[in-house]
Amino acid sequence: MAIGLATPASASSIVSLQLDAPNVTVTFQDTEPRDSSNTLILRPTGPGGTVRKVALAGEIPSVNRTLVKTLNAGITPGIGYCAVVEVGTRAEEGIAGKFGTRYQTSEVCAEPAGSANAPADVSIGGITGEANPPTGTNRNYWVSYSNAGAEAKGVVIQVQTSGSLSVRRAPESGTFNGFQCSATGSTGYRCTGGTLAKGAKNQIPVLATITKAGPGAIHATITAEGDTNPGNNANTHSVMAVPPGG
Known part of the structure; x- marks a missing residue:
């Protein structure tokens, strides 16, 4: 109007x-x-x-x-x-x-939280792991995700690394809330088919290799059918890789 x-x-x-x-x-x-x-x-x-x-x-x-x-x-x-x-x-x-x-x-x-008509509300939370990983080593990082709304179906998580980080391999399929995960080149992975109940919280690993010194980052996004709150669907974690023994 x-x-x-x-x-x-x-x-x-x-x-x-x-x-x-x-x-x-x-x-x-x-x-x-x-x-x-x-x-x-x-x-x-x-x-x-x-x-x-x-x-x-x-x-x-x-x-x-x-x-x-x-x-x-x-x-x-x-x-x-x-x-x-x-x-x-x-x-x-x-x-x-x-x-x-x-x-x-x-x-x-x-719709209000808890309503039968309330939409899903999936989100990416914190990404944790070593801030200054040494070059030439493998390090594990963890991406937290959750659903504050109604049951979420067709959930997709995508992880991408940049700079000094690459991904060794995607998480094992079926291990995390039924996600089927596959690599997207050497810098990321995509997980599909997840289902998250209302209030569900979990973490998914990023099995990273530190390829060179300098800045790097992990970028994570999550989407789901009917999610009407995209403002909390992404997060980035930055690192500064250091030389071996540095």
């Missing part, structure tokens, strides 16, 4: 919305160079709730910035909500912009 002006084609947008009454967590992509205010508006999808409005941010510095914010919006437990952000723009020269304008982003809906 537009207020003042039609929603621009390049308007700011809500990337994801999570409900944990009375709080909401919203990931917001700002593409409006003239914004002066951004207000989150939440409309209940079922009976028992009321429309809630809460300030998300004033002017967000720099265009194309992604803002992740948890707000006490006073939402009702057990009810789904749909959200828009009302973007207010500052006044400019000329009649059209004299008083500024307001428009609303496209709507994003979410």
Whole structure:
């Protein structure tokens, strides 16, 4: 719904919305160079709730910035909500912009945690291992992953190394939550077919070889059918490999 002006084609947008009454967590992509205010508006999808409005941010510095914010919006437990952000723009020269304008982003809906309709919410957590591995050695790193939403099916984990690290071999298939893993060249692996129950947590290894001195990194991503919260689906762990005996 537009207020003042039609929603621009390049308007700011809500990337994801999570409900944990009375709080909401919203990931917001700002593409409006003239914004002066951004207000989150939440409309209940079922009976028992009321429309809630809460300030998300004033002017967000720099265009194309992604803002992740948890707000006490006073939402009702057990009810789904749909959200828009009302973007207010500052006044400019000329009649059209004299008083500024307001428009609303496209709507994003979410179900509360624990709802039968709640989506999966898989995520990559910390990646642990030696920060300064010696060149010419093998080292094991661990990528943690979890699912905070409903049962997740069709889960895919991808790991890629760069710089001073390479992968010796992919994890053994079937060992970690039923994943079938295969190497993607000498620098990574891809695991498919995993199923994660609600609340499941685990780790998967990165069997790495330290090929040279200098910086390196492990990049991990996870996806699942119906996951509507992509903001927590990736992580990177950096290392600085040192010469043998260094």
